[in-house]
Amino acid sequence: MEINRNNYETFFLLYLDRELNPTEMSEVEKFVNDNADLQKEFSLLRQTVLIPVETEFDQKELLFRKEEKRRVIPLYWTRIAAAVAVLVFSGWLIATQLRDQRTGMASSDSNMNMLPAKKNGSDQKLKEADNSKAVLPDAAVNKIQPVVQQNITATKKQSVENTFKTKTGLKPENDLSGKRNSVQPLASANPDTKNPSSAEDPDGSMLAMQKSSAQGLQPVDSRNDANPNQISANPDNHSPALLIAATGAVENVPHVRDENAAFAENEDQTDNAISVVALNDKNKGITRLFKKLTRRAPTVENDRKVRVSVFQFSY
Amino acid sequence: MIKVSFVTFWSDNRITNDENNGQGLMTAEDYNDCVKLYADGLYRFMLKSTRQAEDARDLVQSSFEKLWEHRAEVKAATSKSYLFTIAYHKMIDLNRKNSRMEFRESLPDKMEELPRTTPRLKEVLEKALSRLNERQRSLVLLKDYEGYSYEEIAEITGLNTAQVKVTLHRARLILKEWLVSVENVL
Numbered sequence: 077m078e079i080n081r082n083n084y085e086t087f088f089l090l091y092l093d094r095e096l097n098p099t100e101m102s103e104v105e106k107f108v109n110d111n112a113d114l115q116k117e118f119s120l121l122r123q124t125v126l127i128p129v130e131t132e133f134d135q136k137e138l139l140f141r142k143e144e145k146r147r148v149i150p151l152y153w154t155r156i157a158a159a160v161a162v163l164v165f166s167g168w169l170i171a172t173q174l175r176d177q178r179t180g181m182a183s184s185d186s187n188m189n190m191l192p193a194k195k196n197g198s199d200q201k202l203k204e205a206d207n208s209k210a211v212l213p214d215a216a217v218n219k220i221q222p223v224v225q226q227n228i229t230a231t232k233k234q235s236v237e238n239t240f241k242t243k244t245g246l247k248p249e250n251d252l253s254g255k256r257n258s259v260q261p262l263a264s265a266n267p268d269t270k271n272p273s274s275a276e277d278p279d280g281s282m283l284a285m286q287k288s289s290a291q292g293l294q295p296v297d298s299r300n301d302a303n304p305n306q307i308s309a310n311p312d313n314h315s316p317a318l319l320i321a322a323t324g325a326v327e328n329v330p331h332v333r334d335e336n337a338a339f340a341e342n343e344d345q346t347d348n349a350i351s352v353v354a355l356n357d358k359n360k361g362i363t364r365l366f367k368k369l370t371r372r373a374p375t376v377e378n379d380r381k382v383r384v385s386v387f388q389f390s391y
Numbered sequence: 392m393i394k395v396s397f398v399t400f401w402s403d404n405r406i407t408n409d410e411n412n413g414q415g416l417m418t419a420e421d422y423n424d425c426v427k428l429y430a431d432g433l434y435r436f437m438l439k440s441t442r443q444a445e446d447a448r449d450l451v452q453s454s455f456e457k458l459w460e461h462r463a464e465v466k467a468a469t470s471k472s473y474l475f476t477i478a479y480h481k482m483i484d485l486n487r488k489n490s491r492m493e494f495r496e497s498l499p500d501k502m503e504e505l506p507r508t509t510p511r512l513k514e515v516l517e518k519a520l521s522r523l524n525e526r527q528r529s530l531v532l533l534k535d536y537e538g539y540s541y542e543e544i545a546e547i548t549g550l551n552t553a554q555v556k557v558t559l560h561r562a563r564l565i566l567k568e569w570l571v572s573v574e575n576v577l
Binding site: 086128133138140142 | 418419422423426427430431432433434435438448451452455459512513516519520531532534535536538540541556559560563566567570571
């Protein structure tokens with residue numbers, strides 16, 4: 077349709093609304109030039125077009141937003157491999173530090189080395205008493221306690237060793253190594269007491285491991301036999317620390333269990349987890365903290381997760 | 392002394408904004424760009440439509456609030472249109488709710504009440520806008536201030552293109568008549 081004197085108003089308005097193509101716009105401009113009597117009307121209509129005014133909204137700061145998103149770190153197999161490497165290195169480092177600490181402590185303060193002996197001696201002794209249905213003489217129990225005190229005397233230590241000797245039939249070599257000598261033979265001579273729940277619980281090895289930790293560390297070989305996932309941080313020195321590396325690419329990753337069933341709530345944990353924890357004995361509070369810190373992430377259905385946790389507790 | 396150190400990190404396969412980018416959906420960055428680019432124009436549109444600065448600010452804020460809430464459903468390329476659509480309908484709702492659109496009261500009904508000095512064209516047109524009804528005014532503002540096409544205006548206002556065209560043309564003719572009448576008086 078071409079512009080003419082009957083439809084010019086519509087074309088004028090379309091022109092002012094910028095709804096015409098360049099060719100049509102040229103035709104309108106030519107029509108206005110050719111029809112001087114319509115130029116005033118065209119001018120008036122053009123004046124109805126509003127001229128944009130600068131208006132500033134002065135509260136933009138109220139409008140800006142930040143994305144509140146969780147930081148998501150994609151974890152691929154290469155990264156998992158790297159994480160495992162870091163964990164292995166960390167385990168080695170922890171073991172080294174513990175060995176160094178133990179060496180330094182042995183030379184500077186022999187009493188600290190006796191700390192595990194206290195636990196080992198007393199617990200093992202009580203367990204022995206229960207197993208044999210025998211009651212320890214009060215004197216024998218009382219003699220154990222001074223062993224753990226810092227101002228222990230050779231006489232008292234000797235009395236403890238004598239007590240072990242009477243109950244186990246084994247002979248300690250000397251004062252400072254009495255702890256080891258009292259534990260190691262017991263572990264090997266009485267394996268049934270080491271892992272009483274292994275038959276009733278598939279994770280009994282871990283339970284036994286925890287119990288053994290509470291009782292005092294047993295030789296590494298025996299623990300490793302019980303649980304291939306378990307790695308000793310300090311196999312030679314019988315460190316008070318217990319290093320556990322549990323890795324799982326499948327469901328139901330084994331977890332450390334506490335005797336008081338503090339971990340029972342999390343038995344159904346299904347996410348993949350790589351955990352390393354160095355635990356000392358008598359650390360139920362810390363293990364609960366560990367459990368709290370390593371609880372599973374907020375679950376979203378069909379989410380796959382890989383968790384890597386590294387804990388180190390050093391006294 | 393007890394030292395506890397731990398490192399733990401998680402990984403999951405949730406959809407992130409990075410994945411949304413592939414679909415052209417808005418991110419927080421796109422949203423903030425909208426604030427920078429369109430807040431002034433939207434405020435101007437609302438201010439001219441309502442003539443109430445406080446209402447205009449509230450409408451702008453609530454419109455951006457809604458845009459933020461629905462950013463995951465809005466493509467960045469259409470964010471401005473989406474924003475103006477929200478604002479337009481909020482403005483209509485507000486006007487209907489408060490019945491504040493009594494612009495004639497703020498303007499002289501009689502020509503003799505007009506300023507004696509010759510007003511500038513811009514001021515005359517500002518006042519002439521009050522002669523338009525709500526729909527006409529909004530369409531003129533969207534066309535002249537924001538440069539939207541008939542189709543875009545139709546999308547924003549919910550009208551069809553023919554209605555937009557007819558409404559706009561009627562509004563222009565009303566404005567022209569107003570200009571002619573003012574010129575005749577002065």
